[in-house]
Amino acid sequence: MFPRAFTFCILFAGVSPIASASALGSAPLSYDDARHLLNRTGFGATSSEIERYVGMSREQAARKLLDGARTTALTPPPAWTAEVGPLRYPRPGDNASQMERKLFQQEQVREGLELRGWWLSEMLATPSPLTERMTLFWHNHFVSSQQKVKLALLMYRQNVTLRAHALGNFGDLLHAVARDPAMVIYLDSAQNRKGTPNENFAREVMELFTLGEGRYAEQDIKEAARAFTGWSIDRDSGRFMFRPFIHDDGVKTVLGKSGNFDGDEVLDILLAQPATAEFVVRKLWREFVSPDPDEQEVSRIARRFRDARYDIKVALNDIFTSDAFYAKQSRASLVKSPIDLVVGTLRQFNMAPSEPTPFAVAAAGMGQNLFSPPNVKGWPGQETWINTSSLLARKQFLERLFRGDDPSRMAALPRTERMVPEMPRQALQQGELDPEKARQIRFLRAMERGMQSVQFDSAKWMSQVSSAPDPARRAADAERVLLATAPQAEPDAPGDPLALVRSLVLDAAYQLK
Amino acid sequence: MSPTSKSTDRRRFLKRAGGLAVVALAPSAATRVAWAAAPSGADYRKLLVLIELRGGNDGLNTVVPYASSTYYALRPKLAIARDQVAKLSDSAGLHPALEPLLPIWNQRELAVLQGVGYPSPNLSHFRSIEIWDTASRSEEYLQDGWLTRTFSSAPTPRSFAADGVIIGSPDLGPLAGGGTRAIALANTDQFLRQARLAAAEGQARNKALAHILKVEADIMQAASHLNANYAFRTEFP
Secondary structure: OHHHHHHHHHHHOOOOHHHHHHHOOOOOOOHHHHHHHHHHHOOOOOHHHHHHHOOOOHHHHHHHHHHOOOOOOOOOOOHHHHOOOOOOOOOHHHOOOHHHHHHHHHHHHHHHHHHHHHHHHHHHHOOOHHHHHHHHHHHOOOOOOHHHHOOHHHHHHHHHHHHHHOOOEHHHHHHHHHOOHHHHHHOOHHHOEOOEOOOHHHHHHHHHHHOOOOOOOHHHHHHHHHHOOOEEEEOOOOEEEEOHHHOOOOOEEEOOEEEOOOHHHHHHHHHOOHHHHHHHHHHHHHHHOOOOOOHHHHHHHHHHHHHOOOEHHHHHHHHHOOHHHHOHHHOOOOEOOHHHHHHHHHHHOOOOOOOOHHHHHHHHHOOOOOOOOOOOOOOOOHHHHOOHHHHHHHHHHHHHHOOOOOHHHHHHOOHHHOOOOOOOHHHHHOOOOOHHHHHHHHHHHHHHHHHHOOOOOHHHHHHHHOOOOOHHHHHHHHHHHHOOOOOOOOOOOOOOHHHHHHHHHOOHHHHEO | OOHHHHHHHHHHHHHHOOOOOOOOOOOOHHHHHHHHHOOOOOOOOOOOOOOOOOOOOOHHHHEEOOOOHHHHHHOOOOOOOHHHOEEOOOOOEEOHHHHHHHHHHHOOOOOOOOOOOOOOOOOOHHHHHHHHHHOOOOOOOOOOOHHHHHHHHOOOOOOOOOOEEEEOOOOOHHHOOOOOOEEEEOOHHHHHHHHOOOOOOOOOOOHHHHHHHHHHHHHHHHHHHOOOOOOOOOOOO
16 A cells, blocks of 8 residues: 555655646536536526536536637627728818717717627627626727727727637737727827837737736837837728838847847747746636636646647636635635626526616626726726725615515605606706706616616526525525625525515625625 | 805815715814824824816816917917906916905915826826826826825724715725725715615625625715715705
């Protein structure tokens, strides 16, 4: 016996304990494990979805999720996304009137809202929530914002590109994003010309997309910016265009390598750096596992990620099968983003809104406005999602969804407790309000109607979650599907399903995943 | 409503709200004790009120360069006539509507900062506001507002209802980020009703939960000090 045990130790010397445990195979997934996996990789898994994963090995479960990845959206996009031809964009030299500019702006706002509604619908409808989560992850990695890009059409096209590569190859994704028109506008590549370089893209591609802060010198940015000169867009088609006349053909030195590089060659130099794989894996860790990356694990997974030529599924598979992912201290360690909260809740409770836009607007009100991250660094996430203002917005949203099936209860509530304060109806009808205010009120009313369009049948939901006859047992089953950790407060009235759900979703534990 | 009545209105609200303000104002016995307990160097007997006017403002017609011939040449119709300007100096004066500010200017209680900006601006309004709120360098992205950083180095006494209150906007601005006890409200009544959804019970099992429970406790503490019968005369969207 002794020599055998000794050999065993030698075999695993130098391998981290986590890797060795995975290599030895893991126990089949319990209900809680499956719930954890699906809520981290998707949004608000239902009990029947969870049951499908119970009993699988970690490897089987990860494979099933990764094999189900999509490259396109299922939900038909708004009609205007099919547009071809010149971008409708009043340019400085156009002499567009004030009115034309205003109309353009209103049109982009309207299209932007439709776009947000479309993506939210896709998150609700997709058979592969992981695809949408990864698309959102890349949206927050390769940040562009409609605030600057203006054209909803270009934001849509970028979203299509992000989804196409979401679980594909990181190198391909990086190359595609670098020439994505919305990105070209967002990071001023179009202003980057030979002789008068704009370093914005070169800086962010190193700091935020690949290497991470401190892994390059200021001079690397200056040299790389020269390689990207001439990367522009064709205003007539709205597509990427290389303009050779403003491209700098000189020799550049980036991270110790010299040559007459173009932008793609610089991206390849960045991809060859081990720091890039580590930077991305660390970020994936914070997205899926916990706020505190295990550096040993990060470098192990990053090495495999790079060896696999940046196959994103390889990195995700390693993360989804790791001990750290399933570790007790990782459970309930992440704060739900507003999208997690809104989409997760709608999915969790089988609510199908007839109009999705109000829910995208609700998430924006909690601090996550899709297609408009706050700045180039994206949403910082985790604890920054929660402050006194956003927490009350979250709770009010939940309170409103679970107010009750009974319309008389709704009518009995004081007016100010509705999402949108009661509007001066008469003034609106009589045209006494200024048009801007009137438009705002109509918009808020439409949002209110959208919010009212979802119905929650608590008795039906309860019967799907639990078949136990005993109310206390049913309450425990509901808690298990809804919360990643024990509730802070004893749930109210376990006999009344609506009161039970309300107290569980309003519990602090529901803010975590 | 004149600007004066609006500001006294807010001041009355802040006073009634007890220690609820960027810094406490009402010298009740309890807060006096609290000041004594405040860390050295931090004087919390004064109230700081920041007013942010959102939207477009014509800077050159607010503080008018009335001695500049270029100003009059470039604004043949829009310029404010020299004799209408409320003069601050030999070169600059206020729009006539701002004349009520002249007495405090003369008492040296008013300062005007013009041309505030940052190097190689990207012309984004959002970026400007971010720099303004976080007092960051132009190429630096900070999460914590400048007041948040101030309060983390010189915390207010725990007895204060909050470190600060933001009225009329859900955006915490210079009070954003970890650590501050800041609340945002548009009207007291609504805040108190919403605050009933907060509950600070139980114990934190990890950092994320600890943060959420702290925010819930902040909401409850602020709510417990807030005067429900105070109604703003200003309507906020």
